[in-house]
Amino acid sequence: MEWYLENVYEIKAQAPYTFYVPSKEVIGRLKRGDIVKLIFSAPEGKDGFAGERMWVEITERTGDDFKGVLANEPFIVESLEVGDEITFAVEHVCDTEYEDPDAEDLDAYFDTKILVSNDVLEREEFNFMLRDHADEPEDSGWTVMSGFEDDEALNNPEEYQYISIGKVLNIDASILAFIQDEPLCAYERNEEGAFIKIEDYDWDAYLNE
Template sequence: MEWILENVEETSLLHPETFIIPSEQERSTQQPGKLVRLHFLLTNPGEGGPRAERMWVEVTGQDEVSRQYTGILTNAPEYLKTLKPGDTVHFEARHIARTLLREGDPLWLAVGEKLALVSKKCLEPGSAVHWMYRQTPEREQDSGWRLFAGDEDEAYLNNSDHVRLMHVYSIMDKDPSLLEPFKGEIGSAFERESRDGEWKAVRDWVPEEEK
């Protein structure tokens, strides 16, 4: 066979900080019409070529007993020759690397596919985001969001090894409570006192570029 589907659950366990996938509940309850991203691993990748093609599949059904999904490939593969748009693909929750939300979905965000700058302290076990603000984006793929644990000092943040760029939806997969703050406009800022605390808008925060 030219390809196999990547078990993203195993990959996420091996690389928990860099390979973030939707929750098990979300991956197990996809409905017909939803779009999910699967990783098609090439069994014999060419030299200099990719290890996988990451493509979107539209869910068409799910077996009630096996919980296996069926779907239709929506992308045109660049490297795989045995697949084409419209082909049927069988997959399981363990293969879903990303879900795509459409506008109108309660979890949809205008900046969901864009990037945010995240302090690595937010990703440490037992930690979380406590302070976040949105500045004017620096480029097209930048959401403008900057997220912090709240106890970083200037020296820590000045070290580029201590910050990461992450997709907004990937951050939400780790902490769904960020949904409402992420709806904030440029110039918004939010804080909370604890991991489970209520988010509060910070009214007197001024973006750096306006000071």
Template sequence: MGLFRDRLRGWFGRYEIEDPRPIAAEAPYTFYLPSENELLAVSPGDLVKLIFRSIPDSSEWGAERMWVIVTAAEGAWLTGTLDNHPLDMPQLKAGDRVTFARGHIIDIDWSEDRAIPPPTAPARREYWDRCFVDDQILDGRLKVEYLYREEPDPPRDGDKYPDSGWRFRCDTRGLTKEEYENPSFSYIAIGKVLNADDSWLPLIDAPVGSAYLRDWETGAFQPMSMHRDDRDD
């Protein structure tokens, strides 16, 4: 059945190139797009990365990010040839002609043969260092209530990014005692926390030993002792 479905997708399927700007708007601290000046400078010979989505949907992947060699440019629209072999998109193959908008580009690999050097990418801070955070914050159910920064954990085997030392607890006002004492949490990029709740961003460079509790009447974070051992029931 799967093989027959793939054949049908290869014969009759199509694809769309996803607009990445709504994704960047929802995840501004982890999903970065080229600047407007960079997009306008893309020309034949450059490599650009796009998000391809299969129609019908792939059973393996929501979408595939693949490189395209730009061959022609006309205003806001570009044409190129696919420079990757899709993993699960039989209706598309390496070398196929692709037409797309400049706004579809998520990454650029500038050609070394460019007559004009590419514009300098704007400086930006990235937020890939890790932290521990309650899952209710990550999934958007609750906001950050308490955060503190302790000595970072030692690197683990295979870690690409270090521990920041930051720890985040969610709004406890509606939690049961069981939920409070046995939280569901994740060890994840600090940018993921910012995507969900960036109200604490001005505190991000606070030193180890810092701790803050949100005043729910004002929304402001107030300094406090690093560990809370009691809770109003």
């Protein structure tokens, strides 16, 4: 089965708040004998899967280029076996065994939840946000909507789901400017595409729904 290694920096560029890549500091420490994780993609796939992450033990390093041997049994890429030599580079390393502060920062985006309408996920667009008091520690209290939902969708709990806040940031990271605002607060996107605070939002109506 044909396979290739994914460029993790390209994936990171598409999902900066949900996809981890090792920091430059960690990459700089890698040496012979260390184990790193690579993403092996196989276009033909198996059982509906098109790739898998596997550990490789480094046997040689020359600058940003590496050689290593496969350290675990493949499930998808059947043409590979444990011990096979793998040639790879820095841009293929998606994980290591070293502790990394960058990973801890990313954990917060995974662990913090935000309520979004299904329409936001379908459109990959949102234009309205409000923050209520949260009942659970992992709940940010934020609700995000596209602004195109009809009345039926707005009032149907099945049209909403909790996801990691990092997935919303992948769509538009400009909300980091006010994501720590205390509840109660609401924002909408203006004609220029920027979010502005709604100073006269009708909270009485919202809280009495």
